[in-house]
Amino acid sequence: MLRMASFPPDRQATFDWFADHEREWSAGEAYRFAVELGGRMVGLVDVDEIKDGEGDLGYWLDRAAWGRGYAFEAANAVVRFAFGETGLSTLKSGHAADNPASGRVLAKLGFVPVDIVERFSRPRGETIQQCRYVLACR
Template identity: 60%
Template sequence: MTARSIPHAFIQTARLLLRPTSAPDAERAFEIQSDWNVTRMLSNATYPPGRQDIESWFSSHGQEWVDGTAYRFAIEQAGRMIGVVDVDGISGVEGSLGYWLEKSAWGKAYAFEAAQALIGFVFHEAGLTRLESGHASDNPASGRVLTKLGFARIDTRELFSRSRRETIIQCCYMLEKECTHPSL
């Protein structure tokens, strides 16, 4: 069975529930991305966030799932959406891992827990075998999450950050399915 045939997949971890995002999540996402400390780390988001842009983005998630181009999950902790973890840009057996959480959820290993669960899903249910990811060079905490997940740093590149409205240095990482821990 492929992930394309599982449009309502839920993933339970020790502390979190990951569920496919839906249009109503846009309001909560708008609240989270209204925090400059969160949005400045997102290269494709704008600051201040545009409510219509976020609503439009969330309304496209179901079709992305059906098309197999992205799997986006709301991260819930104690029944509250605290962020998003996703794999997008899927082409063939490769995709790009991303995640963002509200500031009050930082430093609690939620990003690691959610990303680890999603990696297991895309490697075992969706048939992907390779993931890329990256973080702004001034966000070393995200680099530690990626390294702990088994990603290898492969390069740096210049990338235009829409939120910061400037070019930043992005640290780039890669993870191959055969290099992952069996729990992934």
């Protein structure tokens, strides 16, 4: 998720990315949230690629935080924010086909499968099968 971001992230690229968040938020272009656990950042959830009432939901968690429900909890809060506070009517998302746990998070959030496409994954450095989903405002 999260546009297939790599981990561990490049320090300077991450610094530059965070520096642009306030401008994106003010312009309504993207909304990005840190996921914290015990005062430590363990992940990110965002809505970006916002256009014509639609946005893309992405999420990433540190491997140590997997399997505890944090992805659902954080993504659910951001879905509620996106539909309740920003006026978006539709969210899109996706996951690598070999990551079915992420698909279960999306299904639990109410996302509906749309299709499977080939997409280049920057962190993996290869083309993967990506399962894509959509969720209309409830």
